[in-house]
Amino acid sequence: MSEVPISWFLMLSAVIFALGVAGFLFRRNIITVFMSIELMLNGVNLSFVTFSYQLKQVNGHLFTFFVMVVAAAEAAVGLAIILTVFKNRSTLDIDDIDSMKN
């Protein structure tokens, strides 16, 4: 047996997405939280490409392409925000960035 069941790809994408959720919720470093978001986007991209294979259409690849472009833009803006936050508060711990809490 040399063929891979298509559900394995989707299962892998679900595992990567769940790990991204775990990193997003459990980690305190703002950069690691941001990287967990990228991990979630990668998991979703894998399922888009898998659906594209299953339906024999190219549309899923286009969605993945747009996700990549938006992720690149998001990384640029998000890292600029992180730089500004660090400049103002000299911390990367998200528990210390709580000025909207009160």
Next chain:
Amino acid sequence: MDLILFLIFAIIAVVSAVNVVVQTHPISSAVSLIGVMGSLAVLYLLLGAEFIAAAQVIVYAGAVMVLFIFVILLLNAGAETKRGRSFMVQLLGVPLLIALLGLLAFFVERLFPRGVSVRFGGFTGGTAQSVGKALFTTYLLPFEVTSLLILIAILGAIVLARKELD
């Protein structure tokens, strides 16, 4: 052969993804994330998505992660400080996460019968030619809007990260 390749790179992807979450130092997480993205690029090739695999390596593993690593180096981000978690997190965090994964796995299993399987070369519509044709005909408007989005993102990044001159 396809199965062996899938298993190797799926295991690399999962191990690196776990490493992203458990490493305390952000630079270790970033390098592990590059591992995830590289192995996902191989899986995209297996699914016939040549253009997306190349874009994954160039855009994600190249540009985005270099940006991340530059910021980590620039801020001299050290290891995360250990701190006690709240009681609810300790009690419910992992079970809820397993519930999420179980729910996703349940729907995948229910919605996708075992008949369909992937082999290399089973779908050849993912070349740069066919992606480009779809991009400049059906998806022309989203593509142009994307260029506007990137322009706004560049301006926003410059405005946010510039030094105050006055």
